[in-house]
Amino acid sequence: MILMKILSFIASIFILLFASCTGNGGRNSNYIKDEGMVWNTQFHITYRGSEQLKDSIRIVLDEVGHNLSVFDQTSLVSQVNHQDSTPVNRDFIQVYKMSEKINRLSGGLFDPTLSPLITAWGFGPGHKATPDTLRIDSLLRIVGIEKTILRGDTIVKGHPDIQFNFSAIAKGYGCDRIAEMFERNGVSDYMIEIGGEIVAAGKSPSNSDWNISIDRPIVSNSDIIHESQVIISFTGMGLATSGNYRNYHGSASERYGHTISPLTGRPVQTDVLSATVLAPSAMEADGLATAFMAMGSEKSKETANQLKLPVLLICSDTVWISPQFDELILK
Secondary structure, X not given: OOEEOOOOOOOOOOEEEEOOOOOOOOOHHHEEEEEEEEOOEEEEEEEEOOOOHHHHHHHHHHHHHHHHOOOOOOOHHHHHHOOOEEEOOHHHHHHHHHHHHHHHHOOOOEOOOOHHHHHHOOOOOOOOOOHHHHHHHHHHOOOOHHHXXXXXXXXXXXXXXXXXOOOOOHHHHXXXXXXXXXXHOOOOOEEEEEOOEEEEEOOOOOOOOEEEEEEEEEEEOOEEXXXXXXXXXXXXXXXXXXXXXXXXXXXXXXXXXXXXXXOOOOEOOOOEEEEEEEEOOHHHHHHHHHHHHHHOHHHXXXXXXXXXXXXXXXXXXXXXXXXXXXXXXXX
């Protein structure tokens, strides 16, 4: 069946971006930084190009948000959630098809139709648990991407109450859409980060690949301590990390994270504390990181080896690094 990470307003990871400037040479003087808030999280973008592209960045972010944000009651996904069948556009189709792919790869453990359960557990719009928590079994009957179908450019739902929430994949997709805009405008050197999801290409201001520090999840009482697990150097890929240790509800003695089990309809904790994935797109990395949290370490390792992707799993008793990830580590 399905599990899903909910990332509404808190970034899935804490990272340090080492896009250092050398202070000599000509490359770094051509780089532009842009940052701000979008979808209740922060974004940071570094690129070599024109200042005028800052307006284009906002346009892309607004388009993606208006199509995929469940927090916007006028968005396309909100319209889909309130109708039996709805014409959809490219943004919806792209994330829907990637969700189907990751759903298959995970054996159904990733699914974007957990929206009613997300809301019930207080991670959706409003961020407050509702009486829906008391009727989990009935909500499970309207969960499952296999109960929907894309016919041309129209999404058709098998039950009118099925609802989508693409929060586990939308920020990565937003990174990819900005990257596409950059490429159309001749920008080939960039790093785009939205709420912890990243896509990077070309060279950094230091004329090297982009160096990223992955956080080690350490929770002491109610405090989260940030320490670097490893620093990697990469380019031409998307990166995402998911972890339950940052987004949770409940008290320190009785907390529950944002990974929801479709088998029980309730939060579940596997032995994977944090999953970092690099993939051809930030959208795919975003979805796979969520799926690995839900799958647990053994199935995650099997899938990572099958896909031959760079993957880092920080588990309760060990750290697992795929051969492809090991090649990216700054020794």
